[in-house]
Amino acid sequence: MTSAQRDTMIATCVRALPNEGCGLLLGTADGRVVDVVPAENVAASARIYEIDPKSLLRASRDADDRGLEIIGVFHSHTHSDAYPSPTDIAQAPDPQWHYVLISFRLVPTVVRSYRVVDGVVSEEDLVVSAPDA
Numbered sequence: 001m002t003s004a005q006r007d008t009m010i011a012t013c014v015r016a017l018p019n020e021g022c023g024l025l026l027g028t029a030d031g032r033v034v035d036v037v038p039a040e041n042v043a044a045s046a047r048i049y050e051i052d053p054k055s056l057l058r059a060s061r062d063a064d065d066r067g068l069e070i071i072g073v074f075h076s077h078t079h080s081d082a083y084p085s086p087t088d089i090a091q092a093p094d095p096q097w098h099y100v101l102i103s104f105r106l107v108p109t110v111v112r113s114y115r116v117v118d119g120v121v122s123e124e125d126l127v128v129s130a131p132d133a
Helices: 003-016 053-065 086-090
Strands: 022-027 033-039 069-077 098-103 110-117 120-124
Touching: 003 022, 003 033, 003 069, 003 098, 003 110, 022 053, 033 053, 033 069, 053 069
Parallel strands: 069 098
Antiparallel strands: 022 033, 022 069, 098 110, 110 120
């Protein structure tokens, strides 16, 4: 992803404070993020997130129209580390998705990415490139 996309994720989550912020990642099957789509956390909670179903449907249609797919989700942890919680793991909908977590527990903000397959969490490299890359 680009640094601008990372910054969009962080800004989305900052705007949601004191609740968790969230959104979707549109991209290619090889894991390249093309677009970051902010979404409302309809759970309105500082401990859990739930992507607005209307945002999910719009993002899915937009991805289809552009020859992309939803390749992941991002959300913030307002008081804990950038690591999937038991709730995050239980609710991980797709083993192919990238789960990006943004933690506000420490300064500077920590951004990390994971895969969750059959309840097993594996961290993956989060490559951030220049905006025009």
